[in-house]
Amino acid sequence: MVEIRRGNISLVNFTELSDSILKELLIWRNDINIRSKMKSSVLINEEEHLSFVENLKKSKKSYYWLALRKNIKIGTVYLHLDDNEAEWGYYLAPDYIGSGLGLELGYESIHIFFEEFRIYQINGYVKTTNKENRNLQEILHFKLNEFKNNGLFHYYMSENDFKAMPKTYKEFKKTLFK
């Protein structure tokens, strides 16, 4: 199984996961605490989910990964490439919501995106009601674009913003102290 590793975090592409793990991810995705924070909060059935993963195998623009921390499944991350920009998003597994692990997952994922893909800007869209995720985007050095559409805030990070970030999560954590 091909993994992208950085720090304690590993990402495994959905297209390489077994059906049983994909079914587990569908349960996460349909959990009310997760889908209520997503752009589309409709329930997805198993057939739609497996067909979505099948389509990912043909895509060179969309990547969905299972995120593990020290081999424990903690959530998922996605990246949609669009020319030299990209949109990212993540969610933690239901048991990990609000655990504080989103920060580490976000930090390492951003580094993987800029280091492994040739992109100049990453965009993130967060529901205006999702205060914790908005807070997290800002802690991760994303900038808020005042543009608001369909109840979403647009956050972005340029390559230069990324280069100014601490290079390891250990260094980054030191910057969190007041």
Place this chain on the structure above:
Amino acid sequence: MKTKINSIIKDVLNEREIETNVEISEESKLRDDLGLDSFGLALLTVHIENEYGVDVFEDGIVTTVGEIYEIVSRSNDN
């Protein structure tokens, strides 16, 4: 060790400007009882790691103060 951990928790609560009237005990739930948000929890784990050199998330999720005592105590034994 427990007093020190409680003091770290209080520092994080102050840093996050979270007011709580709940006495910190072994049974206290970090999120539901003490009101720590996800960033507060991230900060707490950073402080614990700095103080004791232990990764609070080593075995997965932590929800109560008692679980932190246990993880730190176990790491001291090793």
